Amino acid sequence: MRKRAVVVNPPVFTPKPWSNVECGSMGVYTYASVLRNEGVNIDVFDFVSERRELDGWEDVRVERVAKVGNYESERLRKRIYYVGVNERRYIDYLKACKPPIVIISCLFTFYWQGAKLAYDLTREYSPESEIWFGGNYSTLCYEHALDNFPEARVSVSATTIPDRFVDINLGFYKVIPRMFPILTSVGCAFSCKWCAVPFLEGNKMQFKDPRKVVEDMETKYRLGVRSFRFIDSHLLADYENHFKVILEELVKKPWRAELHSYGGLNPLYVTQGMLELMAEAGFVRIQLPIETSDEKTLKDNNRPVSAGMWEAAIKKLKRINRFQVVSYVLAGLPGQTIEDIYRTINFVEGHGVTPVPLFFTPIPTTRYEDPRPLEDLHPYLFPFASDDMPALELERIQEKYYTGGVHVSEIIKGSKTVYESGPAIKDKS
Numbered sequence: 480m481r482k483r484a485v486v487v488n489p490p491v492f493t494p495k496p497w498s499n500v501e502c503g504s505m506g507v508y509t510y511a512s513v514l515r516n517e518g519v520n521i522d523v524f525d526f527v528s529e530r531r532e533l534d535g536w537e538d539v540r541v542e543r544v545a546k547v548g549n550y551e552s553e554r555l556r557k558r559i560y561y562v563g564v565n566e567r568r569y570i571d572y573l574k575a576c577k578p579p580i581v582i583i584s585c586l587f588t589f590y591w592q593g594a595k596l597a598y599d600l601t602r603e604y605s606p607e608s609e610i611w612f613g614g615n616y617s618t619l620c621y622e623h624a625l626d627n628f629p630e631a632r633v634s635v636s637a638t639t640i641p642d643r644f645v646d647i648n649l650g651f652y653k654v655i656p657r658m659f660p661i662l663t664s665v666g667c668a669f670s671c672k673w674c675a676v677p678f679l680e681g682n683k684m685q686f687k688d689p690r691k692v693v694e695d696m697e698t699k700y701r702l703g704v705r706s707f708r709f710i711d712s713h714l715l716a717d718y719e720n721h722f723k724v725i726l727e728e729l730v731k732k733p734w735r736a737e738l739h740s741y742g743g744l745n746p747l748y749v750t751q752g753m754l755e756l757m758a759e760a761g762f763v764r765i766q767l768p769i770e771t772s773d774e775k776t777l778k779d780n781n782r783p784v785s786a787g788m789w790e791a792a793i794k795k796l797k798r799i800n801r802f803q804v805v806s807y808v809l810a811g812l813p814g815q816t817i818e819d820i821y822r823t824i825n826f827v828e829g830h831g832v833t834p835v836p837l838f839f840t841p842i843p844t845t846r847y848e849d850p851r852p853l854e855d856l857h858p859y860l861f862p863f864a865s866d867d868m869p870a871l872e873l874e875r876i877q878e879k880y881y882t883g884g885v886h887v888s889e890i891i892k893g894s895k896t897v898y899e900s901g902p903a904i905k906d907k908s
Contacts, residue, residue, distance in 0.1 A: 482519045482580070485524050485578040485582070486514070486524070490566075490593040492562075493562060495859045508523065511523050512648045516645065526597070527562065528652070528653065539560050549864035583612050587616065588615070591624075592854055594614075594628075612628050618635045621635055660710045660741070661709050663709065663714070669783055673809075675842045686717065693732070697734070709739065709742060714742055714745075723756065735761045738761045740765050743807065754799055758801045762802065763801065769789045772823040797831065805835050809823075811868065815867075815868050824836075824880070
């Protein structure tokens with residue numbers, strides 16, 4: 480008899496509900512595809528996407544309230560929402576299917592409590608199940624995971640590096656995503672002080688066969704996927720032998736999907752010929768991260784890109800009218816001022832580019848590792864807000880420039896009770 484297991488994508492507790500209808504998730508489906516290829520009778524229970532409604536949400540409710548950064552000065556709190564299917568669905572699944580092995584994955588460290596809920600429900604309603612646990616959270620916070628998931632078999636990685644290149648089986652999805660994430664390489668040769676990619680993926684680049692990348696995309700296109708999001712941390716590494724080959728193979732195809740560079744293009748590597756080939760292959764949205772226009776901050780954090788390099792790359796992009804160009808702007812870094820953030824936003828907008836604020840969270844293993852509870856370090860709680868970088872101003876930036884998902888609330892001013900509408904609520908105490 481074949482081994483039987485279920486891979487679980489747990490619910491999340493977050494200050495900002497979002498719609499997941501636009502792009503399919505990847506992690507648990509990658510692992511499920513690997514196990515199916517190994518002959519395991521595998522299922523997926525996805526709290527966040529299971530039976531999703533047209534707006535992408537199944538169950539959103541307020542769980543608690545949390546203090547926002549710079550609380551002593553601003554006295555702001557935010558509601559923390561539960562996002563996912565109701566727990567009863569998972570309980571019913573456990574009772575009906577009695578999976579011998581339950582594999583729980585957790586991507587972000589600040590979402591660990593959702594994984595803990597899935598773990599606790601499994602222990603209570605399927606006590607005979609063996610629990611495996613993995614993902615970026617347990618890789619970055621191994622001791623924390625051991626302490627909080629004592630009866631689980633905790634791994635430092637949900638998959639080995641080669642496994643990440645598996646062709647994901649769309650049969651696991653209840654609804655074919657309109658947009659699908661594509662990973663063609665892992666690793667990063669750089670060592671930016673705020674980033675954990677070198678720790679998670681290594682400094683040495685590893686690549687999926689570029690022709691197999693295109694074969695996988697073509698299969699998914701025929702099954703209904705019409706847009707692809709490249710999520711590589713360093714998409715342009717070894718361009719001539721990898722990404723260029725992908726683009727050339729795509730150009731040969733009779734079909735065209737919409738392509739997006741979600742992970743961003745490093746301005747150091749951008750050339751005019753490359754951009755023209757990307758346009759011909761179907762790219763419509765280019766992410767060119769600047770992080771900050773402050774040269775000292777870039778240098779202090781080993782970021783190998785200057786504002787001048789970013790400007791030069793933008794000039795090349797502007798010669799092609801096809802692209803929507805956006806740029807990540809880091810907001811909430813320790814030591815930043817609100818003027819620093821607006822200066823970068825104005826710099827980006829001055830070049831006709833849409834700024835996308837990337838709110839900072841300290842990642843374990845990096846220079847900014849922080850001893851506070853992981854759940855208090857969610858980027859939308861602005862953990863490093865200060866009098867020079869007020870949380871209320873960061874909230875205004877979020878509301879003005881936030882581009883993903885669906886807004887469900889607006890800023891509240893004045894004294895309000897904690898359950899009234901609004902993401903940032905003035906504490907009366």
